[in-house]
Amino acid sequence: MMRPVEKSETPEYRWYSYVLFATGAAVGIFGVWTLVRDPAGNNPDYSAITAFGFNIGHDVIVAPLISLVGLAVARVIPLRARGPVTFGLLASAMTLFVAIIPLRRYGANADNPSVHPINYATSVPTVLAVVWVISAVWLLFSYRRQAPTL
């Protein structure tokens, strides 16, 4: 049965929920203590702001952007092709997200050619090609499965 996440009822907390709350809180407090006890190494304020910034960045930019792309796909792409196209777009986005660091040569060291040892300008398009081949095969199967029979 489908149950939209926003329609969820107030969670039922059982006894084990409270055990896990207490355990999680203790573990988390240990983490905060570990973070703040080495201010020179951990820069706790900066680390906390960075983590909180990732939260905000996701909620304000990434999630709305994905929703907008989803809306655009729903409007532009024919029904049968939506699955493969959405997969292709998401897989391409994730590939580029992972590859953006080496593509921009961040962290590369002229002294040490064993770091970033690949020509990412050709290897990343190869991965993207594999992604879209998978999408195309899915699309083909999707249409073949739907082909009208006599």
Added chain:
Amino acid sequence: MRLFDKLDRFDPNRFVRFRSSLHDERVATYLGIGLGVSFFVCFGTGLISHVIQYPPSWYAWPSRPAGFYRISQGLHVASGLFALPLLFAKLWTVFPKLFEWPPVRNVAHMLERASLPPLIGGAFFMLLTGLANIFQWYPFRFFFPSAHYAMAWVTIGALIVHIGAKWSIASRSLRAPLDGSGDDVQGSVFTRRAFLGSMLGIGGIVTAFTIGQSFSPLGRLALLAPRRPGVGPQGLPVNATAVGAGVVDAATSSDYRLVVQAGTAVPLSFTLDELRALPQRSAELPIACVEGWSASAMWTGVPVRDLLRMAGAADGAVAQVESLEENGLYGKSQLNRHHAADPDTLLALQLNGEPLHLDHGYPCRLIGPNRPGVLQTKWVQRLVVL
């Protein structure tokens, strides 16, 4: 909460509508299980590496099985990369919850929601700083290993709270009968099943094109990986170079000596030729980095236990290896009783039958089984019994 009932006109759901059938409890549950497993694997394998590098006084990490550290850190990075698309998918699936109204319903619910910023922020912090680290890119203003370790505890704590809060909902949604709603029976729209399969597939793609950095048979597939097993001096990657460590002159000097010292006994001193004249042993051992990459090679050199015996050290001695690199973070490493006594713990002089390349630690480096790469000290000049 009555206050929020009075503020119903501010309910964001009056303005925002989420129509996709993918914003669904069962989808969120499956993604949450996948993420939870990935994060606990990541946390456990990360903790292993931390304990080896900063061991408590009562514990000595074993030297066997030789490849265990390699597998654990390959798993650490692979599970982190696999989790990345799952995290985005999970957060998008539950995005409507951000507009939940009333935003808090009771004290426990308020605490549950308060655990979300550390959970989500911590999860992104761990995965994104980890991603930058495997590519050796450090744009942040903290020491990566230390902050990554501390934030791991914060994140896993928040995750445990979240599991406590969601257990009953997750159990209910997994038990609920499937009625096909949200799944297009013609199989042509992006169904919940197709969405979950796609997310697993994307995680699989990212993993498949990077895992070759630690699993040599898939080395040629490592099209997104920061390392390749066969690329580097003598066909083996390195992290620190001799130039970067500032040891070129000292390592190539004819004055080089290895000093072995046990207690108050007169220290032993060896030239490189004298080390070569000692009984040699060969062992196939991996260099395995916490950044996930690893590669095996055949190392030849003098067993550390032989040198310790020559210096008069007792059985079960603990030793410290010191590098010519005096200012580096990893210029010294300790050998606990297991590693010091293991016959395959070598001060290596050769790699795959050739003298060590300068970047691999020429004239002499430590190599031992089941140790992190950062503790395989290069350009060794002293071996001291502690």
